[in-house]
Amino acid sequence: MDRVAEILAEAAAEAVEPRFRALAAGEVMEKAPGEVVTVADREAELIIERRLRELLPVPVVGEEAVAADPALAQALHSEPAVWLVDPVDGTSNFIAGRPEYAVMASLVRSGQTVAAWIWQPATATCYTAELGAGAWRNGHRLTRTPLADEPAKWRGTVKSRFLDPVHRRLLETNTTAFGEITPGRHAAGVEYPDLTEGALDFILYWRTLPWDHAPGSLLVSEAGGVSARLDGSPYRPEAPGGEDGLLVAADPESWERIRGILLGC
Known part of the structure; x- marks a missing residue:
């Protein structure tokens, strides 16, 4: 190491x-x-x-x-x-x-x-x-502290550059349930550590190139957070062109709540 x-x-x-x-x-x-x-x-x-x-x-x-x-x-x-x-x-x-x-x-x-x-x-x-x-x-x-407050106090990042218009409109509507939504720091190698250390509570990525997300996903999960596809399956690095969508959150319970809010389910 x-x-x-x-x-x-x-x-x-x-x-x-x-x-x-x-x-x-x-x-x-x-x-x-x-x-x-x-x-x-x-x-x-x-x-x-x-x-x-x-x-x-x-x-x-x-x-x-x-x-x-x-x-x-x-x-x-x-x-x-x-x-x-x-x-x-x-x-x-x-x-x-x-x-x-x-x-x-x-x-x-x-x-x-x-x-x-x-x-x-x-x-x-x-x-x-x-x-x-x-x-x-x-x-x-x-060690990432689990979220205890209500979603209205949670701070997240939604990376919308590669979203299709339908998903973008859905997220623009549903993210109003959270306290603050930021555009991100334009570097996964900064955003994942931010979440691990408590500066962010969740991140939604759409395009997931493996070199961008393999390091941070393991960092978050080993600190007690969750990095998973929108169907709940754990993140695994794939060649470009694979599955889209990745939700990263502070803990398993908040991951489920955030997914439900973002997707309207």
Whole structure:
């Protein structure tokens, strides 16, 4: 666990942090319509991939490698063990000079996330989780307090960018039952820790790319929260194009109540 945390911090120090608020012309590119990437993303992923393979020689499914060759993501279904890597989560924040970004990795065995790491360079904060062994921030055990108040006092984030118009209208109506709905921090590697530490009570995601959600989902669940599909099935990382919709909440009871309110059932 410690060595992977070191690898992420080292890659960030080598390839990411020197370019924070210092990206040169031509170092930001569009990899798909509406999706940007920087040289920091690509260089950090190469560093992390090489060093993770030295630690455990299994396939590495990185966000930027999959952008170039989508077939690589099928290793999540065909291989017994896979590394997942997001070299700069929150790239739009990074480009804009905002500190809400993270470097993330997770280890998936037989389709289940068994270990996760989130490194936030701006604050030198490392979040880790291991299946059955808990969630941690810089070596301190994290436990999420269950929600006791009424929904009118709960604070959540609803990520609506990829929602279809019907679901968007439904949620716009039903989220009025909660105390506060925020647009999010544009980085799963910041939002999941926010929920784990009590700054948020729930998050609804629609698109669920595996490198974005495997680390945080394990962090939340190991702290006592819930990360599950809208039908109640536990989150498992899937190749892009898989199931949509993921609700993350502070505890099992509040997850059920929040789902009922959001979906109107």
